[in-house]
Amino acid sequence: MRKYFWALCAAGTCLSAMAQQKSPAKTYIIKADSVKAHVQPTMYGIFFEDINMAADGGLYAELVKNRSFEFFPSLMGWTEVKKDGGEGSVEVIDRSKERPENPHFVTLTVKSNSGYYGLANEGFRGIGVKKDETYSFSVIARQHADSKIELHVELADANGTVLGHADLKPGNQDWEKYNVKFKSNATVQKAHLNVYAKNAGAIDLDMVSLFPEHTWKNRPGGLRADLVQKLADMKPGFLRFPGGCIVEGRDLATRYQWKKTIGDIDKRENLINRWNTEFKHRPTPDYYQSFGLGFMEYFQLAEDIGAEPLPILNCGMACQFNTGQTVPLDQLDPYVQDALDLIEFANGSTDTKWGNLRAQLGHPVPFNLKMMGIGNEQWGDNYIPRWKIFIKAIKDKYPYMKLVSSLGPDPDGEKFNFLNNTFRGLNADILDEHYYRSPQWFLDNSKRYDNYDRKGPKIFAGEYAAQSVGIASPDNKNNWQCALSEAAFMTGLERNADVVNMASYAPLFAHVDGWQWTPDEIWFDNLRSYGTPNYYVQELYSLYKGTDVVPLKLNNQAVSGQNGVYASAVTDSKTHELIIKFINSGKVSQSAGFVIKGKKLKSTATLITLRSDDLTAVNSLDKPTSISPVQRTIQLSGNKISLTVKPYSMNVIRVKLSN
Template sequence: MKKQNLTLTIDATKATGKVSPLHYGLMTEEINYSYDGGLYAELVRNRAFLNDPQKPAHWTAVGGANLTLATERPVNDALPKSLKIECATPGAGAANDGYWGFPITPNTTYTATLFARGDVGGLTLTLQSRDGKTVYAQTRLPAVGEGWTKRTATLKTGKATPTTDAVFAITAEKPGTLWLSLVSLFPPTWNNRPNGFRKDLMQLLVDLKPAFLRFPGGNYLEGNTIAERFDWKKTIGPIETRPGHPCPWGYRSTDGMGLLEFLLWCEDMGAEPVLGVYAGYSLRGEFIKPGPELEPYIQDALDEIEYVTGSVSTKWGAQRAKDGHPKPFKLQYVEVGNEDFFDRSGSYDGRFAQFYDAIKAKYPHLKVVSTVGNEQPASKRVKSRKPDALDEHYYRKAADFIRDSPTHFDRYDRTGPEIFVGEWAAHEEVAPWLPPSRNLPATPSMKAALGDAAFMTAMERHADFVTMQCYAPLFVNINPGGRQWRPDLIGYDALKAYGAPSYYALKLFSTSVGDELLKVSLAGAPLLASVTRQSKTGKILVKYVNPGDTPQAVTIQLPGVRSIKPDATVITLAAPPDETNSMEKPTHVAPKTTKLSGVKPEFAYTFPPFSITLLTLEAR
C-alpha cells in the first residue's frame, strides 16, 4: 500500500505552557489480588483465619490432624479466631497453600512469624512440595506453652529450582493440641522493609518513574458498605492489631497494606501521595447525610491528613513516629471520595462542601479534588464550592481513544479547575466490567497499547492543566480466580511478573518528558502526537502514534530552529495489534532503541505501522 505523506510541524520558538511535574503517576486499589497475593509480599493466605467463618480456608491437615476454627482465648480483639490443630501423632499439623502456591527460589531467606500456644512441644516449619516429598527449607521453633507467644524464625532454601509447587507446613513435635494465630511468611522485600513489598513488582513500578501515587483506591476506598470502607485507623500499627475487612471485589483484605505502607510505597518510588479520603458514600448506596452526622467522618479525614503531614508534636504525627516514621510526608492533593457521579443520593455536593471547608480551614495550602469531572452531566457536578481539581475516569475501546484523542481536551476551559485523569485504560472489544473472557488474557494487546498511547498524547499536549493522570488497574494475579477486571498493566503469579504492551507504552511516555510544552500540528491526518522540551538541556521529545496498518512517511519541520544535532535517538514500540506479552513471553512486545542520522531542522522519517515512537532531538 502507498505510504502516507504527512507534515509534522513543531514550533520550538517558544513554549506554550509548563508540563505539570506530577503529570505521570500511578493509581492503585485492592482488585485482582493487587495487594494480598500481589505487591504486599505476605505469602500466607488467610493468615488470621478470617477469610471464611465456617472453615480454615487455604489450610489443610498434615499427618492426620483435625483442624477447626476456635474463638476461645483469642490473642486480641483484632484476631478473634485461631486455628485449633488436634495432633494425634508426632509430625501432625497444618499446611497453607498460599496465593496459588509459594514462590521457591534458590538461596533465599524467608521470615516466619506466628502466635502459638499448646502442649505439643516444639514446632517444625517447612517449605515443601505439595506432595510433601521435597523439602525446600526447614527450621524448628522451641516448645510452646499454655499462653500465647509470638515466635519468629527464618527458613533458607539451597540450590532449589524455582517453582510455585510448594506449601508452608507447621507440624508438632509430639501429640497434643496446638493453636495458631496470625501465621505470616515473607520473602526478601524491597529495601528490606518489614511488612514490605515484592521486589520484582516494585522494580517494574520504579522503572516507570511515577511522580505520584493515588491511594488507597477507588471502590476499595468506599467499600460495599460504610462498615467495609477503608478505615485507615484500623490499618496502622503492628499487623496483629489490624483486623482486616472485606474488599468490594469479593475477597478479604488483610490490611497489611495500611496507610503507612502506602506512604512508604510513595517514598520508595520517589513519588508524592495523592490521598483519597472516605467521603460518606459506599457502593451499595449507604451514605452519611451532610451536616452533623458527617462531622465524625470529616474529623477522621483531618486526622488522616495529620498522620501524613503532621509534626511529631501533633497527636497523629506522634502516632506516625511511633509507627516508625518520624518525618512527615509531603502532600499536595486530597481527593474527596471516589466516582461520586454514581452517588444516587444526590448528597455529594453537600458532602464535598463540608469536607472542602474543613480541609481548607486547617490546611489552606492543600488542593481538594472533586470526583465528578467535566465529562459528567452538569447536574452531577459540584456547584457549592469550586474544586481545585476534577477527577475524570475513562475506560474506552482503543478505537474510540484513537478517534477522540486529537481534539478531546481542546474544548476544556484552561482557566477552570485542574484536570486529574485518575483512572483510564484502553481495551480491545470486550468491556472491562464484563466477566473475564476465556479468549482474552488479563493483560491487554498491542491494540490497546496504541489506544493508550493516543490518549497519552492528548493528555500530554494539555499537561499544563491536565496536571495528573494514571492508568488503572495497575496489577492482576493471572491465576484462575485472580482476576476481576481487565485490561491490567502488570501480570504476575507467585513467582514471576511481566508488563503488558501498555506498560511499555506508559514507560516510554513517563520516563521521557520535558518541562515545557511545544505547539505541534500535523497536516494530512488527525494529530496523535505530543512534543515537550527539557528547558535545561534543549532536548525535544517527540512522541508519535501510528495506529494504522501502513507506514506513515512524515516530514518533520522545526521552524525557528537554526541548528540541530544530526544524530537522534529513536525508541519504537511496534507490533501487530493482536500481539501481546505473557508469563511465557514477557518481553515479546517491547521497545527497541536505534539511532537516526541526517537530522536537520527539516527532515523525513517513516513511522512503521502499528507503532508508538519517541524521537529525541537536540537543538543547538
Template sequence: MSKKQGKLTIHTTQQGAELGDLFGIFFEDLNHAADGGLYAELVRNRSFEFDPIDHRDFHALTAWEKVERGGGRAELSIEDSQPMNVRNKHYAVVAIHEAGDGVGIMNMGFNTGIPVRAGENYRFSFYARRDESLNEPVRIAIESKTGIVHGEAVVVVDSAEWKRYEAEMTADETNFSSRLTIVTGGTGKLYVDMVSLFPVLTYQGRTNGLREDIATLLAELKPKFMRFPGGCLVHDGSLNPDDRNSMYRWKNTIGPVEQRPSRRNNWSYNQTLGLGYYEYFLFCEDIGAKPIPILPGGYDPHHKRIVPIDELGPWIDDALDLIEFANGDPSTEWGSIRAELGHPEPFGLEYIGIGNEEVGEPFFERYTYFHRAIKAKYPAMKIINSSGPFAAGGEYERGWQSARENGSDLVDEHYYQSPEWFLANFDRYDGFKADEPKVFLGEYASWGNTYYNALAEASFMIGLERNAHAVGLACYAPMLCNVDYVNWKPDLIWFNNHEVFGTANYYVQKLFMHHQGDRLLRIEASGFEEPLSVETKPINGAIELGTDASSVLYSNVKIVNNDTGEERTFADWTAELSDTEEARQEGKAKRFERLCETAWSNYTLHMSAKRTGGPRGFVVAFGQADDNNKLFWEISGWQNQDSAISSRVNGRGSCLTQSLFTVETGVAYELALEVSGRKIRAFINGELMHETEDRLAVIRPLYYSSSVDGATGDTIVKVVNMQGVGVSSHIELEGLPTVGRRRAESYEMSGHSLEDENSFEQPRKIAPVEREFSFDGNEFAHEFPPYSLTVFRIS
C-alpha cells in the same frame, strides 16, 4: 508503501502549558493486587479470619489443611474465646491425640502454592502458645506437594501465653507450588495465630514489604504519582469503622499488622490490610511518586448508606488527620504516630481525593463540608472532586458543577471505552478551560491488552498532553492482575505467584512517563494528506426491544421519519419478554425481540414500556448490524438507578451518556428515541433524558505532541501513526542552531500485528526498541512505520 511526505515543525522557543504531574499510576486491591500480589506475604488466610462475608465459599480454615504423620492423630478447630487481640479473634487449635511422627497444619498459599527459589531466604513468624509440652519443638518447613522439604527451622513454643516466634529458612530448591507446614509432637493443644512467611528479598528490603519483581516493574515506569487505595473499594461498605464490611478507613490500616482488622474486600475476597497507608506512603517515596490518597465521603452509592450531615465530623476528621499523618511535625498527634512507625520526616502530601465515582446528590452535598474544612486548615492542599464512572451525562455534569461551585482543584473522571471511542475522542479536552478545575483522569483504559488497544490509548494520551492546560493528572486502570483471581480486565500488569509481565499498554505508559517533559512546545503539521475519515454514515439498521434480568411489556410502537413525516405503526405488535432468574431456570427466558430494520437517517422511535417483574428494566437496541456492533439505550441499568446510551463496536462497549433514573414495577413509561445522523436524544414521559452523539473515529495522518525537559533541555517529540501504511515526515526543530551535529535517541513500538499481546512466555514481545542517531543542524527526515508509536529525545 508510504504516504505523501509532510512536515512536523517544533517551535522550540515557544513554550506552552506546564505538564506538571501528568502521568502516574493507580493502585486498587482488586484481582488480588495486594494480598497474593504486590504485598509479599506468602501465607493465605494468615490470621484465620476468612469468612463467608468475604466470599460465600470462605471459612476460617480456607487455604489450611490438617497434617497427621506417622500414626499421628489430631483435631483441628477454630476458637475465639482467648484471642491474641480483640481485632482478630480467630485462631487455630491443634488438639494432639497421638503425636506419631508429628501433627499440625499446612498452608496452601495463593495460586499454585507457595513459591520459593533455591538459595533465597524466607522469614517465618507466628504467634503461638500451648498448654502442655512446653519444651517440645515445633518444626516449620517449606515442602513440596509430595512432602520433599525445601527448607526448615525449629522453634520451641515455651509459653502458655501468646508470644511471637520467628525463624529464617533457606530454600534448597526452586518450587512454585510449595506448602508451609507447622508440625509438632507432645501432648495437649497447640494454639496458632498470625502465621506469616515473607521472602527476605522484598522491594528495598523492607520488612512487611512488597514483592520485588512487581514493585520493580512499577518503579521502572517512573510515575509522577500513585493514586490509592481505590477504586470502589474506597466507599463500598458500612458506615461503622469497626464492621468487617466497613468502608475503607485508613486508620485501620496502620500500626502492628497483627492488630489490623481483616476487611471484606468488595471484590469478593478478604483484605488483610497488611498493605496499608503507611506502606503506601513508603512505596510512593521509594519510587519517587507523589501520593494521592482517596477517602470516602460519607456515602456508599452501592447500597445507599448515608452519613447524616450532623454526623460528618469524624469523617472530616479522618481526612484532616490523614494530612497531619502525612505532613505533620512529629510534635503533632498524627505526625508523632508516623514518627513512631519509623518515618519522622513528612511525606510531603500535596493531593487528597474525596470520593470515588460517586453519583447522586447525597455525595456532592457532603463533599462541600470536606472541601471547606480541608481548605480552612490546609489551604495549599489540592482537593479532588468526583464526576462518576461515565464520560458524559447528568451525574458527570453534577460532579463538574460541584467542582466549580466549591473551587475544587481537580475533578476525577473515569471511563472504560472501546479503542474506537478513544480515537474518535482524541480531542475531548480541546474545549476545556485553563481557569476551571483541572481534569484528573483517574481511571481509563480501552477494552483490551492488544497492540491495537495500546496504540489507541497512546493517541488519546497525546491528546491529554496537548491539553495540559486543562488535564492535570491521568492514570491507566486497573494496574495489577493475578491471573488466577481475575475480577476485571484489561489490566496494565499481569502476574502469577512467581512471574510478572507488562502489557503493550504498560510499555506505552512507560514511554509517556519517561518522556513526559516539563512544558509543552508548540508543534504544527503541514503537507500531510487529509485525515482518513471513516465513512460518516447515519445510525440505522435493526431495532430490537429487550430487557435485562426483568420481565417487561412493550406496546404502542411506531417509528416516525422526521424528514418526511412518514409513520410506520406497529399497532398490533407487542413484546412480552422475560429474563428473570426464574425464567432462565425454566428455560423460558427471552431477552430481545426484533421490531424491524430501518434505513432512515432521521427518525424517532416511540413506545410504551412497563416492567412487570424483576429488579431492572428496559433495553432498546438500535443501529444494529449484529450483536457485537450496535447502540443501545438501557433504562434502569446497574442497581436500577441508571439510564444510559451506549455503543458496542466489535464487541467492546462505550457508555456515551448516563443519568439517574429508577424504573418502578407496574408503571407504564412513554419512551421516545430520536436519531438524527449520529446524534441521539432520548425522552422518558416527554422529558429529555439524554442528548449525545456517537462519533466515528477520524484517523489523522499522525498524532503528535512535543515538550521540553527542563532538567536536560532535551526536546521530546511523540508521534503515533494509526494508519496501515508508513508516513514520511520532515522534522524541523525551529529555534535550534542550523549548523553542527546533534545527538538524539528514538524509542519505537512498531512491526506488530494489531492483535498481538505480551504473555508470560513472551513478556517483551511488544516493547520499545531504542536506538541512538545523530543529524546535522536542526532537521531530519523520518518515516513513521505503519501502526507505530515513536518518541524522539533530541539533545
C-alpha cells in the same frame, strides 16, 4: 529504567524497514522556543487498587493466606495434615470480646508423642518459592500448661517433596512471637506450607506468616521486589491509593478505614474484599484484605519510587453500584475527622498526636502530603452536600491542600454533566474523569481537552483503559490495538498539560490465577511478572514527559488524527532535549518531516519505537517483551528530522538542543 535494545541506524535511514505502502510526505512544524504550557511533575502516575489480588497475593509479599484465621470459614486456605502416624485435632477459638480486631486463633492438640500433626496452607493460588531464597517464618504462639510442643515447618511441592524446613520450640505460656529462617532447595511455582506440631499437648497459634527475605529494599514483612521495580522503572509522578471502589466498600461497614491499616500487623482488622464476588464470571470468595499493605506502607512506597502520595478517602457514601448507603449529614463528623487526622499523620510534627504516631512507626520526617481525594467514583445530589462539608473543614485547617473531586464513572452523560457543571461553579481544585471505552473512543477523543476552560479546575484522568471487547468483559485483552489507541489519546493529554495535570491507567495489577477485571497494566503469577503493551506506553510517556509543551502542527493545526497520525512535543529544561511523540495508528507507513524552529539541534537523535504489525498481539509471562521499546540512534541534518514511520507504531524522538 530497563535496558532497551540498541541498534545504530545510518544517516537518512528510517525507523524500520519501509512498508510496501506509504503515505505522501507530510511536514510538521515545531516551535521549540514557544512554550504553550508547563508539564506538571505529577503528569503521569499510578493508580493502585486491591483488585485482581493486587495486594494480598500480589504486591504485599506475605505467602500465607488467612494467616490470622479471620476469613469465613476460619480455616479457609488451611487443611489438616498428618505425618508419621501423628494424630490430633484443631479448634478455632473465638476471643472477639478480648480482641475484636483479631478475634480468632487456633488450638492444635496433639494426641501422642509419635508423629506430627498440623495444618497446611495453600497460599494465594499456591506459594511461589525460589531456589536458594531464604524464607522467614514467624508465628505468635502460646503453650498450654504442661505442654512441650515443638513446631516443624516446611515448604513442600505438590508431590510432598520437602523444599526447605526449620524447627521452633515455643516455650512461653503467654503469647509470644517466634521466628526462624530456612532456604528452599528448588524453584516451585505452586508449593504449600506445612506447620506441624510434635509431642503430646496443646498449643495456640495466630499470625502464621512466611515472607521471602528479599523483598523491596529487603524490608522484613515488605513488598514483592519485582512488582515494585516495575513501578519504580516508570518514575511515576504520583501514587493514588487505596483505590478505587475499595475506598467506598460494598456497604459502609466494609469501607476502607485508614486508621485500621497502620500499627502492629496483628492489630489490623481483616476485611472481606469488595471484589470477591462482584463479577459472576470470576467469583473469588477467598479474597480478603489483611491490610499488611496499609497507609503507612503506601506512603513509604510513594516515597521510595519518587511519587507524590494521593490518598482517596470515603466521603460518607458506599459504592453506588452496590448498596449506595449514605451517612446522614449530621453524622459525617467521624469521616471528616479521619481526613483531618490523615493530613496530620502525613504532615504533622512529632508534637502532634498523629505526627507522633508516624514517628513511632519509623518515619519522623513528614511525608509532605499535598493532595487528597474526597470520595472515589461518586455521583448525584447526595455527593455535593457531603463534599462541601469535607472541603470547608479541610480548607479551613489546611488551605494548601489540593482536593480531588469525582465526576462519576463515565466521561459524558447526565451524571458527568451535572457534576462537571456543579464543581466548576464551586471552583473545585481537581476533577477526576474516568473512561473505560473502546479503542475507537480513545482515537476519537484525542481532542477532548483542546477547548476546556484554561482558567477552570485542573483535570485528573484518574482511571482509563481501552476495552478490547467491552467494559468489564472477561474477554478483554491487553492487546496492541488498545495500547496504541491510548498512546494516541495521550498526545491530547500532553498537548493540554495546562488543563490536564495528572493521568493514570487502571487497574494496575492482576494475578493470572486470581483476577476479576481485565485489562490490567501489569500481570504476574507467583514468581514472574510482565508489563503489557499498555504498561510500556505509560512508561514512555512518564519517562519522557519533559517540562514544557511546545506547538507541533501540520498545516497550522494540532496533529490529532490527520491520516491516522497523533503527535505532541515537549522540551525538557533539565536534559536540554526536544521530545516528539508520534503515533501512527494507520495501516500504511508515514513519511514525516519535522522542521524545528527557534532552537538548534545536535547532530544525532535517539528514537524509541513501540510497535507490532498485529493489533491483537499481547505480551505474556513466557514472552514478556514481545511488544516492548526498541531504541536506535540516527544522524540529523541541520534543523530537520526526516523519518519513515511504520504502521501501528508509537515513536518517541529525543534530540539534544544546542546552546
